[in-house]
Amino acid sequence: MYSVLEKFIKSKVEIDAQSLERICSCFVLLKTKRNQILLDYSQVCNFYYFINKGSIRLFTISKDGNESSRFFAFQGSFATALPSFIDQLPAEEYLQTIEKSELLCISRADFYRLVKEIPQFAQLYTEILELGFIIAQKRIYGFQGFDALDKVKWVIKHQPQLLLKVSNKMAASYLGISPSTLSRIKSKL
Amino acid sequence: MYSVLEKFIKSKVEIDAQSLERICSCFVLLKTKRNQILLDYSQVCNFYYFINKGSIRLFTISKDGNESSRFFAFQGSFATALPSFIDQLPAEEYLQTIEKSELLCISRADFYRLVKEIPQFAQLYTEILELGFIIAQKRIYGFQGFDALDKVKWVIKHQPQLLLKVSNKMAASYLGISPSTLSRIKSKL
DNA sequence: AAAAAACGTTGCTCTATGTCAACGTTTTCT
DNA sequence: AGAAAACGTTGACATAGAGCAACGTTTTTT
Numbered sequence: 001m002y003s004v005l006e007k008f009i010k011s012k013v014e015i016d017a018q019s020l021e022r023i024c025s026c027f028v029l030l031k032t033k034r035n036q037i038l039l040d041y042s043q044v045c046n047f048y049y050f051i052n053k054g055s056i057r058l059f060t061i062s063k064d065g066n067e068s069s070r071f072f073a074f075q076g077s078f079a080t081a082l083p084s085f086i087d088q089l090p091a092e093e094y095l096q097t098i099e100k101s102e103l104l105c106i107s108r109a110d111f112y113r114l115v116k117e118i119p120q121f122a123q124l125y126t127e128i129l130e131l132g133f134i135i136a137q138k139r140i141y142g143f144q145g146f147d148a149l150d151k152v153k154w155v156i157k158h159q160p161q162l163l164l165k166v167s168n169k170m171a172a173s174y175l176g177i178s179p180s181t182l183s184r185i186k187s188k189l
Numbered sequence: 190m191y192s193v194l195e196k197f198i199k200s201k202v203e204i205d206a207q208s209l210e211r212i213c214s215c216f217v218l219l220k221t222k223r224n225q226i227l228l229d230y231s232q233v234c235n236f237y238y239f240i241n242k243g244s245i246r247l248f249t250i251s252k253d254g255n256e257s258s259r260f261f262a263f264q265g266s267f268a269t270a271l272p273s274f275i276d277q278l279p280a281e282e283y284l285q286t287i288e289k290s291e292l293l294c295i296s297r298a299d300f301y302r303l304v305k306e307i308p309q310f311a312q313l314y315t316e317i318l319e320l321g322f323i324i325a326q327k328r329i330y331g332f333q334g335f336d337a338l339d340k341v342k343w344v345i346k347h348q349p350q351l352l353l354k355v356s357n358k359m360a361a362s363y364l365g366i367s368p369s370t371l372s373r374i375k376s377k378l
Numbered sequence: 379a380a381a382a383a384a385c386g387t388t389g390c391t392c393t394a395t396g397t398c399a400a401c402g403t404t405t406t407c408t
Numbered sequence: 409a410g411a412a413a414a415c416g417t418t419g420a421c422a423t424a425g426a427g428c429a430a431c432g433t434t435t436t437t438t
Contacts, residue, residue, distance in 0.1 A: 060330065068334045070326070083323045093330075122311070129318040134272045136325035137259070141249065141282075144365050145257045148395070168416060176333050178396055183417055337425070357386060367426055372387055 001029060004052050004076055005104055012127055013120040023114055023121055027104035032097040039095035045084035047105045051075050054101020055165055059173070060093045069174040072098075074161055078128050098166065148177045152185050190218060193241050193265055194293055201316055202309040212303055212310055216293035221286040228284035234273035236294045240264050243290020244354055248362070249282045258363040261287075263350055267317055287355065337366045341374050 002024040009015060009023065027050065032038070038056070039045050049056065056079045058071040070093065073079035084091035085108060097103070106114075114121040142154040152175065155162055163171055163186075172182040191213040198204060198212065216239065221227070227245070228234050238245065245268045247260040259282065262268035273280035274297060286292070295303075303310040331343040341364065344351055352360055352375075361371040 062334065066334060068330070070329060070333070082319070083326065086319055086323070122315075126311075126315060126318065129315065129322055130271070130275055133318055133322045133325060134275070136322060136329065137272065140259060140325060140329060141257070144259070145251065145255060145362070169414090173334070179416075180397085180418080181395055184395095187417080358384090368386075369388080369427085370425055373425095376387080 001052075002027070002104070005050050008050070008076055009120075009124060013123050015120045019118050019120060023118065026110040026114060027106050030103045030105050032101045032103065034097065034099050036097050036101075037094060038097065038103075039081055039084075039091055039093075041092060041094060042090045043084075044088050045081040045091050045095070046108045048078060048080045048085065048108070048111050049095075050078050050104040050106075052102040052104055054103070055098045056101070056103075057096050057098045057166075057170065058093055059096070059170075067170070067173050068176075069170050072159075072162055072166055072170075072174070074165065082132070098170070143176065148175070148181050149185055151175050151177065152182065190241075191216070191293070194239050197239070197265055198309075198313060202312050204309045208307050208309060212307065215299040215303060216295050219292045219294050221290045221292065223288050224285060225290075226283060226285045227292075228270055228273075228280055228282075230281060230283060231279045232273075233277050234270040234280050234284070235297045237267060237269045237274065237297070237300050238284075239267050239293040239295075241291040241293055243292070244287045245290070245292075246285055246287045246355075246359065247282055248285070248359075256359075256362050257365075258359050261348075261351055261355055261359075261363070263354065271321070287359070332365065337364070337370050338374055340364050340366065341371065 005024060005027065006020060009020060029052075030049075032054070038047075038049070041060075051073055053075055055075075056073045057069055058079070058081060059067050059069045061067050071079070079095075081091040081093055081095050083089070084093075088108075115125050116122075138158065142158060143151050146154065152163075155171075155175065162174070166174070168182055168186075169179050172179040175182065194213060194216065195209060198209060218241075219238075221243070227236075227238070230249075240262055242264055244264075245262045246258055247268070247270060248256050248258045250256050260268070268284075270280040270282055270284050272278070273282075277297075304314050305311075327347065331347060332340055335343065341352075344360075344364065351363070355363070357371055357375075358368050361368040364371065
């Protein structure tokens with residue numbers, strides 16, 4: 001059950017078996033259906049999720065009813081609605097699994113306890129933040145000032161899983177283009 | 190010289206005078222002119238900057254010669270080309286002051302030494318990362334799926350300093366719209 | 379102080395892409 | 409399994425905003 005998580009942690013930090021066990025014991029398994037909402041718009045986020053299997057999406061819905069996808073996370077990575085998790089304010093976004101998934105959930109309290117008590121976990125958190133920050137920056141970059149075709153190419157290059165695993169509609173809302181435009185672009189490569 | 194920095198640190202963490210002094214002693218003052226390049230495209234970034242006075246911009250130049258502004262930082266905040274700073278790869282972006290500025294610079298070696306040796310500094314770094322991550326996310330959000338007018342409104346609301354401190358051209362390249370469009374929008378509010 | 383360069387604004391034109399609609403296919407629900 | 413809903417694709421049309429150019433103003437350079 002914890003093998004993917006253990007592998008992930010070991011790939012990032014040097015850690016003894018005992019601490020590793022201590023960390024893993026804080027994670028609870030959650031099996032979800034497709035399109036299951038993990039966090040609603042006005043809820044406060046109290047969990048960090050590690051994806052054992054499946055995929056997660058962060059998104060919002062604008063006034064006129066359009067979804068806007070902000071982030072996708074796949075097997076073997078951490079995800080949460082970070083602003084809400086950190087500041088304990090309403091998320092103003094949704095978190096959902098987009099396929100049948102198995103998630104390892106850790107509560108905010110346990111999470112910060114581990115950060116405080118296990119230096120390697122603190123380091124892990126720092127690395128997750130660094131990575132997240134870098135990815136967010138790269139995305140801003142990759143999309144800024146580019147037209148639809150360039151954005152699609154960028155995603156194919158930098159997040160090849162995305163177009164394969166995610167529906168056209170969701171991918172389009174991530175790219176900030178309409179589903180029809182994405183469909184047309186894909187048909188021309 | 191260190192008063193702004195000290196105030197910033199104290200606002201984030203509880204810290205004794207000695208550690209504070211130790212931290213500040215690692216920062217070197219750098220006075221710059223307007224539009225001075227701090228980091229070139231293919232350089233590796235080796236400094237973190239705290240802005241005592243002035244403003245910094247992170248940007249790139251695309252093949253066709255257009256600048257794309259990614260981030261602005263003003264007095265009292267930290268800034269660097271983080272991906273390069275972390276991974277020690279060529280930055281593939283520029284860092285410049287956009288007005289006469291006074292920066293407090295800390296080398297990467299000193300920075301990570303402080304992170305390692307002073308827990309409060311590690312916490313400070315975590316908070317900087319969290320904040321940076323949240324801002325990056327909010328920006329992705331704030332811009333995604335919105336038209337030019339909405340993006341301008343978003344910036345006015347969330348980064349009111351920006352349109353005041355930064356030239357039209359730079360602001361436009363940050364918003365991903367043309368200078369003419371920004372000019373027209375501003376004239377209608 | 380004069381000359382040169384960069385910038386902001388505004389009008390005109392054109393193009394990429396959004397919107398809407400129709401249709402067949404896939405998925406979900408009962 | 410059959411009905412209903414959601415999705416992907418494609419065509420026709422409409423439009424926000426880019427690109428270009430002209431002009432006056434501000435900034436930089438010499």
